[in-house]
Amino acid sequence: MMDWIVTGFESTGMFITVLLYFAVLVLIAVVASYLIYKYGIYLVIALLMVLLIAVKLLEKLIQLLVWLIKKSGKTALHVEKLVNYED
Incomplete structure (x- = not known):
C-alpha cells in the first residue's frame, strides 16, 4: 500500500x-x-550577440574543466604508482 x-x-x-x-x-x-x-530587431541582434558570447565562455569553461580532470587523473595515477597499491 x-x-x-x-x-x-x-x-x-x-x-x-x-x-x-x-x-x-x-x-x-x-x-x-x-x-x-x-x-524591434535591434534587441534580437543584441540577444544573439549575448548568446554567442555566453556559448564561447561556456566552451572555454568546459575546456578548463576537461584540462583539470585530465591533470587530476594523471596526478592520482602518479600518486598511486608512488604508493604502489599492487603490492
Missing part, C-alpha cells in the same frame, strides 16, 4: 516540476515577444 502512495507522491512531484518548467518557459517567451515587439 505504501508503495502506491510513495509512487503517487513522486508522480505528482514530477508533474508539478514539469508544469513549473513549462510556466517559466512560457513566461520567458512572453517577455521576449513583448521586448521584440517594443524594441
Whole structure:
C-alpha cells in the first residue's frame, strides 16, 4: 500500500516540476515577444550577440574543466604508482 502512495507522491512531484518548467518557459517567451515587439530587431541582434558570447565562455569553461580532470587523473595515477597499491 505504501508503495502506491510513495509512487503517487513522486508522480505528482514530477508533474508539478514539469508544469513549473513549462510556466517559466512560457513566461520567458512572453517577455521576449513583448521586448521584440517594443524594441524591434535591434534587441534580437543584441540577444544573439549575448548568446554567442555566453556559448564561447561556456566552451572555454568546459575546456578548463576537461584540462583539470585530465591533470587530476594523471596526478592520482602518479600518486598511486608512488604508493604502489599492487603490492
